[in-house]
Amino acid sequence: MEKVSVFGAGSWGTALSYVLAQNNHDLLLWTHRQEQADEINQNTNKRYLKDTQLPENLKATSDLSEAVEHGDIYVLAVPTKAIREVCQDIKKSLNRKILFVHVSKGIEPDSLKRISEMIREEIPEQWIEDVVVLSGPSHAEEVVQEHPTTVTAACENTAAANRIQDLFMNHYFRVYTNTDVIGVEIGGALKNIIALAVGITDGLGYGDNAKAAIMTRGLAEIARLGVKMGATPLTFSGLTGVGDLIVTCTSVHSRNWRAGNMLGKGKSLDEVLEEMGMVVEGIRTTKAAYQLSKAYDVPMPITSALYAVLFDNVSTDDAVEKLMGRMKKNEMEDLINLL
Ligand SMILES: NC(=O)C1=CN([C@@H]2O[C@H](COP(=O)(O)OP(=O)(O)OC[C@H]3O[C@@H](n4cnc5c(N)ncnc54)[C@H](O)[C@@H]3O)[C@@H](O)[C@H]2O)C=CC1
Ligand SMILES: O=C(CO)COP(=O)(O)O
Helix, strand or coil, rough: CCEEEEECHHHHHHHHHHHHHHCCEEEEEECCCCCHHHHHHHEEEEECCCCCCCCCCCCCEECHHHHHHHEEEECCCCCHHHHHHHHHHHHCCCCCCCCEEEEECCCCCCCCHHHHHHHHHHHHHHEEEEEEEEEECCCHHHCCCCCCCEEECCCCHHHHHHHHHHHHCCCEEEEEECHHHHHHHHHHHHHHHHHHCCCCCCCCCHHHHHHHHHHHHHHHHHHHHHHHCCCHHHHHHHHHHHHHHHHHHHCCCCCHHHHHHHHCCCHHHCCCHHHHHHCCCHHHHHHHHHHHHHHHHCCCHHHHHHHHHHHHCCHHHHHHHHHHCCCCCHHHHHHCCCC
């Protein structure tokens, strides 16, 4: 049994706490809202997981110092935008080495940092045992129904990755390990951009051909950037690459797909965000990936088209026309360049 603190009680932090509580770990879930902690202690979190009865041993607190004191392993499950703030608050009372796990999927615009890099910038090195990334095709709504789910725990330190594999693994939640942290973080963050784009084409009324095209060419541009940043190409064929791309582009549970779908049907970005009420990571990540494509000089046509729609007032029809009218390419040359 491990002592674990989970920070962030939205859909994913709560679903992972459900798994950890079922695995009989000594778990404490932190939320910044007292009324949400009270509700979780009554075994529900209806705003995020409406029909789920949470295990009796899943306990929550809104007292950050209590959560900091509790765990030897911390699972950070807040949106990318909140990672630095939560780390800054955690470090105020941190006094021992902790194994950090992060489960968020994003890149920070402007700094262009991955989440593991942000954690290492914010938490003093002396308090970090290591940082493991847990990522893969895993919608919270299905995890709490105990439907078979597979994810990957990534860390260069295989002992740390193995510990996190053991922590989460059970009969419905299967965890693989990988040492390619860059590939896992880039795949998890950038698939949200492609899911937004697929949602838009679905919203525009295009069919499955368009969906397959964007998913396939989307994966090519994610891998192209990832490899330039130091990732292993094969990671993009794994759970955190093509696996997460498939689930996010095809599932009704995906907030990114749903947001794209509303944009494709003509709603404004503000209207979409108002309606969602949950994090749509792909929007900020589109800005970051667009900046990364310039910084690494990697062509990313789908990301650029989405950037134009979200931030430059280009219409979705014009963006599609521009993508289809790009200069002729040889597919094999493009893929071989990854090796
Ligand atoms: N929902 C899912 O199925 C999955 C989500 N993820 C990732 O997990 C991360 C979190 O996503 P969700 O839980 O789905 O989001 P959510 O929108 O369901 O919940 C986010 C939670 O973070 C809290 N929060 C926001 N800002 C905060 C701050 N400054 N301090 C403390 N708490 C704050 C909110 O109150 C809310 O409880 C995202 O990066 C997402 O991409 C990854 C895999 C699956
Ligand atoms: O990352 C996810 C599933 O693996 C969740 O995707 P959304 O944020 O689009 O719901």
